Amino acid sequence: MRWVVVGNAENRRVALFADAARAAGHPAPRVVTWRQVLADGGHEFADDDLVRLESPGENPAVDMLLRGVSEPTRVEGSARWYANFRAAVASLRGGARLDAPDELAVLFDKRRCHARLAAAGVPVPPSPVTGPVRDWSDVKAFLRAAAMRRVFVKLAHGSSASGVLAVESTASGRWQATTSVEIGPGGALHNSLRVRRYRDERVIAEIVDRLAPDGLHLERWIPKATLGGRTADLRVVVIGGRATHVVVRTSRAPLTNLHLGGTRGDLGAARAAAGDRWAEALAVCERAAACFPATLCVGVDLLPGLDWRRFTVGEVNAFGDLLPGLTGLPGTPAEGLDTYAAQVAAAAHFPTATPRPATIGPLS
Secondary structure (H helix, E strand, O other), rough: OOEEEEEEOHHHHHHHHHHHHHHHOOOEEEHHHHHHHHHHOEEEEEEEEEEEEEEOOOOOOHHHHHOOOOOOOOOOOOHHHHHHHHHHHHHHEEEEEEEHHHHHHHOOOHHHHHHHHHHHHOOOOOOOOOOOOOOHHHHHHHHHHHHOOOOEEEEEEOOOOOOOOEEOOOOOOEEEEEEEEEEEHHHHHEEEEEEEEEEOOOHHHHHHHHHHHHEEEEEEOOOEEEEEEEEEEEEEEEEEEEEEEEEEEEEEEOOOOOHOOOEEEEEHHHHHHHHHHHHHHHHHHHHHHOOOOOOOEEEEEEEEEEEEEEEEEEEEEEEOOOOOOOOOOOOOOOOOOHHHHHHHHHHOOOOOOOOOOOOOOOOO
């Protein structure tokens, strides 16, 4: 078998995985770019190609083809991105795959992913949604009906906290939203590296109304544990069904993403806080990953409750393994290996790494 990576050549993930493959004694992976796939209308792999998909991000030309938006920082266009990405994945033919197109379709739709996890008994934040979310007035109506005062509003097909708003009503009945969304000229929405708080309901409504056509997912804002006085959650990488790598993310804001000012926390302190519940925390992540059995690796965002005794899955990410320098947990098959080296080692034993058609499920 020979490794083939579908990704953008300038994407750091591609280089890190290539390094891991070479370190394990494999030839340098062949790279098929997403731009090539989109331009050619697909790609055919040889039967002995072991095919790994990487994020199509970090390339403005590819982003333009997928989203139809020329500015890389723009938030809008995620529904078009999703439809075009699904079509591009389905156009890949042959080879031995470490992902399943129908599972990717669910992983990149927060509504479908939430429903699949809930149906499998994986703890997820409750969603107040009982119908279409067309605008801000719908969001408020769902919250009133569910008696919720705090909710995360997320783009159904967003990633890296793009378009996420942590919304809450105050004791006086006013609204505020914490988000990285910045409103540009003409009302265009842009991703920013600065988290800000909007307290004018008209501004919040303007943002939600512009995002709603791309599809929204709502879920209860779960109060999270703290570590060192900062809000904390966990990114847990599950490879071949085993929770292998964990990073603690801490922040003074509700959004803990590292690119938004979050910092890596002390894993030892988190394990100590969880105590005898640590094994349960990892087991919850493995149960979430088991909902996607034909995908070698996922990154699970795990939300520890205030007392570190209960754990809820916030999201499951198809490309959640970019954690440079982080080695696997002691006692796991990934001990001493980074996330990419661990995947190279696990691929040989992954049961679905055999040639199969690129079927893809329906949208609903």
